[in-house]
Amino acid sequence: MLTDAFVQRAAWPAVVRLAAGFPVVALTGPRQSGKTTLARQVFAHKPYCTLEDAETRNLALADPRAFLAQFPQGAVLDEIQRAPELLSYLQSAVDQRGRMGDFVITGSQQFGLLDSISQSLAGRVGLVQLLPLSLAEISHAPNAPAADLNTLMFTGGYPALYDARRGTAEQSLLPSDWHRAYIATYIERDVRQVLGVRDLAAFERFVLMCAARSGQLLNIQTLAADCGISANAARQWLSVLEASYVIRLLQPWHENFGKRLVKMPKLYFYDTGLLCHLLRVESPSALATHAMRGAIFETWVLTETLKHRFNQGLEADVYFWRDNHGVEVDLLYPHQGLLHPVEIKSGTTFAIDWLRGCDMFKRYASERSAPGVVMYGGESSFQLLSSQVMSWQGFKDASAEPR
Numbered sequence: 001m002l003t004d005a006f007v008q009r010a011a012w013p014a015v016v017r018l019a020a021g022f023p024v025v026a027l028t029g030p031r032q033s034g035k036t037t038l039a040r041q042v043f044a045h046k047p048y049c050t051l052e053d054a055e056t057r058n059l060a061l062a063d064p065r066a067f068l069a070q071f072p073q074g075a076v077l078d079e080i081q082r083a084p085e086l087l088s089y090l091q092s093a094v095d096q097r098g099r100m101g102d103f104v105i106t107g108s109q110q111f112g113l114l115d116s117i118s119q120s121l122a123g124r125v126g127l128v129q130l131l132p133l134s135l136a137e138i139s140h141a142p143n144a145p146a147a148d149l150n151t152l153m154f155t156g157g158y159p160a161l162y163d164a165r166r167g168t169a170e171q172s173l174l175p176s177d178w179h180r181a182y183i184a185t186y187i188e189r190d191v192r193q194v195l196g197v198r199d200l201a202a203f204e205r206f207v208l209m210c211a212a213r214s215g216q217l218l219n220i221q222t223l224a225a226d227c228g229i230s231a232n233a234a235r236q237w238l239s240v241l242e243a244s245y246v247i248r249l250l251q252p253w254h255e256n257f258g259k260r261l262v263k264m265p266k267l268y269f270y271d272t273g274l275l276c277h278l279l280r281v282e283s284p285s286a287l288a289t290h291a292m293r294g295a296i297f298e299t300w301v302l303t304e305t306l307k308h309r310f311n312q313g314l315e316a317d318v319y320f321w322r323d324n325h326g327v328e329v330d331l332l333y334p335h336q337g338l339l340h341p342v343e344i345k346s347g348t349t350f351a352i353d354w355l356r357g358c359d360m361f362k363r364y365a366s367e368r369s370a371p372g373v374v375m376y377g378g379e380s381s382f383q384l385l386s387s388q389v390m391s392w393q394g395f396k397d398a399s400a401e402p403r
Helices: 012-019 035-042 054-062 064-069 086-097 113-120 135-140 149-155 175-195 200-212 220-227 231-243 272-278 284-288 293-310 352-368 392-396
Strands: 024-028 048-050 075-078 103-107 125-129 247-250 266-269 319-322 328-335 338-345 373-376 382-384 387-391
Touching: 012 024, 012 035, 012 125, 024 035, 024 113, 035 075, 035 103, 054 064, 064 086, 086 103, 086 113, 113 125, 135 392, 149 272, 149 284, 149 293, 175 200, 175 231, 175 272, 200 220, 200 231, 200 266, 200 272, 220 231, 231 247, 247 293, 266 272, 266 293, 272 293, 284 293, 293 328, 293 338, 293 392, 328 352, 338 352, 352 373, 373 392, 387 392
Parallel strands: 024 103, 024 125, 048 075, 075 103, 338 373, 373 387
Antiparallel strands: 247 266, 319 328, 328 338, 382 387
């Protein structure tokens, strides 16, 4: 097992780049994804202050100008969502000082952090969304453990699960123990705080139902009916889970190329380890034969793609494409004027019919389409006619993207 502090996060260059161009750099993402560690590593020369501490938060809110004035060279302000009122005073401070990379703020989004930032610091903040560890980060870290695909998907990417300080290999923290605590401590506590959910059993059932739908089209009416809640409640709960980086609603590509397209999004979880825990997958060997392994692998590929893009300080800008006859491309994203179709297959042996979705999309999109890519669970990558067949191990390259 490796230690979080010694993992070179792929987002480091983007954070440095944004600090050179904006007075404020904001790191947001799910709880426990390593935001504080990264901020303190990159900006080790700046004072550190956490607003999670009640005394510090009270001082900041009682006299915001005096609080910020004690940091003439800027600071790392952690858990900024605990004192969003501070952001407007932060705007005044950085405007007066006119210095790039002055303050670094971190926080979790479920409390409306991004809305507060966009209102108070518009044009003054560079944003990086930090997700849990990517395969490239895990693989390139010192003393990185060799792990097969099933173990990686089962464990997930939260840094705490790769922290050697938690004990020897025989005593290391079990993923199921950590994910159980994460759900109870962060998801249930934080989301219930935002939503005011009183029926905890209904909310737990809702999260489990979402897990069972990862990688599928989302029908909100059906989901609500299965959970015994209203469609409006389901929409509200989904929006907060998405803002909390628990789930991702992948939107369909809007251009129809003369075909009728589905308009429903697809639901995914941001972390496959958390997903496996919710699905009651008990071990990597159990995952190997699990009925949802294909959906879990599809979820894993999507999250690796998002990590790659977010670590560069980019927007997600990824979609899927599906027509009313069920012809589908799992991932689709624009790049350099072309649309790049990606098919995702969990199997380890390539089959020629895996190219069907990309071939059909290329037929409809014509010159708008780039050559297709098949991302699969095998070990070898190769070129086949005009398509690229890419092994899951391609994500070990920090610059890799299914292109």
